[in-house]
Amino acid sequence: MITAHQLTKRYGATTAVDHLTFEVPPGQVTGFLGPNGSGKSTTMRMIMGLDVPDSGSALIRGKPFAELAWPLREVGGLLDAKAFHPARTARNHLRWLAATNDIPLRRADEVLDLVGLSSVAGRRAGKFSLGMSQRLGMAATLLGDPGVLLFDEPVNGLDPEGIRWVRHFLRALAAEGRTVFVSSHLISEMSLTADRLVVIGRGRLIAETSVADFVGRSGRSAVRLVTPDLSAFAAALDSAGARVGDRDGDALTVEGLTAAQIGDLAFRQGLRVHELTPLTASLEDAFMELTQGEVEYRPSTTMSAAGSGREE
Amino acid sequence: MSQVVQALPQGHYRLRHVVKAEVVKILTLPSTAITLGVTVAAGLLVTVLVTHAAVANGFGFDSTQEALTGMIVAGLTLGVFGTLLITAEYSSGTVRATLAATPRRPTVLAAKMLVTAVTTVVFSEILSFVSFFLGQAVLSGRGTPTATLGSPGALRAVLMTGVFIALLALLSFGFGLICRSTAAAIASFAGVVFVLPLVMHTISEEAVRYLPTNILTNSVMSTVNPGGPGGPGGIGPLSPGIGLLLMAVYAAITLGVGAVLFMKRDA
Numbered sequence: 001m002i003t004a005h006q007l008t009k010r011y012g013a014t015t016a017v018d019h020l021t022f023e024v025p026p027g028q029v030t031g032f033l034g035p036n037g038s039g040k041s042t043t044m045r046m047i048m049g050l051d052v053p054d055s056g057s058a059l060i061r062g063k064p065f066a067e068l069a070w071p072l073r074e075v076g077g078l079l080d081a082k083a084f085h086p087a088r089t090a091r092n093h094l095r096w097l098a099a100t101n102d103i104p105l106r107r108a109d110e111v112l113d114l115v116g117l118s119s120v121a122g123r124r125a126g127k128f129s130l131g132m133s134q135r136l137g138m139a140a141t142l143l144g145d146p147g148v149l150l151f152d153e154p155v156n157g158l159d160p161e162g163i164r165w166v167r168h169f170l171r172a173l174a175a176e177g178r179t180v181f182v183s184s185h186l187i188s189e190m191s192l193t194a195d196r197l198v199v200i201g202r203g204r205l206i207a208e209t210s211v212a213d214f215v216g217r218s219g220r221s222a223v224r225l226v227t228p229d230l231s232a233f234a235a236a237l238d239s240a241g242a243r244v245g246d247r248d249g250d251a252l253t254v255e256g257l258t259a260a261q262i263g264d265l266a267f268r269q270g271l272r273v274h275e276l277t278p279l280t281a282s283l284e285d286a287f288m289e290l291t292q293g294e295v296e297y298r299p300s301t302t303m304s305a306a307g308s309g310r311e312e
Numbered sequence: 313m314s315q316v317v318q319a320l321p322q323g324h325y326r327l328r329h330v331v332k333a334e335v336v337k338i339l340t341l342p343s344t345a346i347t348l349g350v351t352v353a354a355g356l357l358v359t360v361l362v363t364h365a366a367v368a369n370g371f372g373f374d375s376t377q378e379a380l381t382g383m384i385v386a387g388l389t390l391g392v393f394g395t396l397l398i399t400a401e402y403s404s405g406t407v408r409a410t411l412a413a414t415p416r417r418p419t420v421l422a423a424k425m426l427v428t429a430v431t432t433v434v435f436s437e438i439l440s441f442v443s444f445f446l447g448q449a450v451l452s453g454r455g456t457p458t459a460t461l462g463s464p465g466a467l468r469a470v471l472m473t474g475v476f477i478a479l480l481a482l483l484s485f486g487f488g489l490i491c492r493s494t495a496a497a498i499a500s501f502a503g504v505v506f507v508l509p510l511v512m513h514t515i516s517e518e519a520v521r522y523l524p525t526n527i528l529t530n531s532v533m534s535t536v537n538p539g540g541p542g543g544p545g546g547i548g549p550l551s552p553g554i555g556l557l558l559m560a561v562y563a564a565i566t567l568g569v570g571a572v573l574f575m576k577r578d579a
Contacts, residue, residue, distance in 0.1 A: 080405050102321065
């Protein structure tokens with residue numbers, strides 16, 4: 001369990017993290033979502049005791065990080081995939097880490113095995129690819145078999161296979177009852193990995209909820225309808241009070257009625273239906289909607305790519 | 313992966329755990345062997361060259377001082393070693409892993425200083441003795457006077473030179489804590505210890521004797537009239553004890569400033 005209470009960090013005039021309060025419960029993967037520069041890494045650094053908050057607190061099982069008796073046995077953190085000396089071998093990196101918390105040095109080989117790096121244990125970590133570095137970082141978080149794990153952008157720079165591996169890895173850790181807190185700006189990845197979300201923008205809390213709730217909250221829901229009786233259907237929908245949106249060939253996007261209501265309408269009016277699909281907003285849509293105005297760096301004008309002339 | 317999160321052992325992590333980790337760190341870095349190897353090679357080479365070229369001009373020939381000359385160069389490279397012990401942590405990002413594993417910064421710093429001090433003192437004492445005996449062997453072949461450890465002041469000079477070189481490494485470690493960047497720390501160390509004397513000569517001959525290299529050469533390594541009047545204008549070198557104490561104060565200054573910054577700064 002991680003609890004942040006009114007956590008605040010300022011850098012000069014900029015408030016990187018602004019009275020942030022949230023909880024990360026055990027047994028689930030909690031995604032930490034926000035645009036670039038929204039304060040995710042700073043928050044994680046404060047939880048790990050690397051940065052000192054200006055006010056508020058971040059506690060792990062009710063204790064500040066600095067007061068943990070055996071930090072590596074209580075919290076595993078991967079904040080920076082390259083936080084090792086490039087000339088040291090993977091095994092030796094894990095050995096000195098193990099020594100700090102009185103963990104038997106042979107545990108280094110066990111965790112290398114868990115992340116699939118046994119064959120390169122004796123190689124200099126500086127020669128590792130980004131994916132291998134991430135795995136080494138994950139091995140380090142497991143050294144003390146901790147109940148709380150933090151990962152900052154663990155899938156950054158990974159190939160599809162690596163991303164998939166990380167996803168299974170995180171879910172497996174949560175399934176064992178551990179607290180798993182993982183930040184990302186990759187929304188689609190979070191929708192596959194996380195059970196819960198803590199969403200921030202400009203250092204402030206935007207939402208703390210389940211993934212399903214978060215998507216539902218954006219309020220947008222529509223139905224895709226494909227029909228050969230396009231104009232008759234449009235008129236019928238209009239008189240039933242629905243809004244007919246985008247038209248694409250034989251397809252309509254309908255808002256304001258459920259799929260069931262549209263089906264009933266078609267039956268009563270004798271209109272043909274070739275396809276009827278409820279559309280839920282994607283996590284991405286929900287995220288964009290809720291973080292409007294919270295993005296720190298945004299292009300001042302909308303570029304019209306390749307002369308498409310579309311305005312957003 | 314184990315299904316049950318293990319129960320925590322009694323107590324909490326202590327200085328001895330962090331010390332053990334620091335020892336593993338030093339032993340598993342290639343730069344340790346490189347910097348210490350270069351220190352041995354460069355130091356002893358200079359000692360051999362200097363003693364081989366030595367000409368006894370009768371008055372004031374100090375065979376102990378001659379045989380320890382290589383330690384001046386050793387001080388430079390051991391300074392690089394001292395700097396790297398802290399700046400390599402910052403340049404590689406290892407410091408974040410260190411502080412995530414052992415967040416109590418006073419404990420971390422105490423362990424680092426302890427390991428650095430013990431390593432450099434033991435290493436430079438051994439090197440100092442080797443340099444002394446090697447130098448005497450070369451001198452005896454040249455037909456100049458030689459010294460033994462029993463000669464007046466010789467044992468004192470050899471022992472104190474070792475400590476002095478270790479203090480140079482600790483001074484440099486302090487610069488590493490302050491600067492956090494290898495280049496800046498080594499530049500500061502080399503600037504203060506090896507370049508400043510060149511500038512000081514033109515400003516004040518009197519102040520030169522308080523500089524580390526002058527203390528090392530004229531007070532600590534010397535067995536001839538250390539602390540006596542002798543220099544131009546009657547300004548003699550400091551006594552070995554005072555000189556060594558002053559060097560300890562210099563090292564304490566950079567270590568102290570570095571320690572305060574280490575406690576306060578975000579990692």
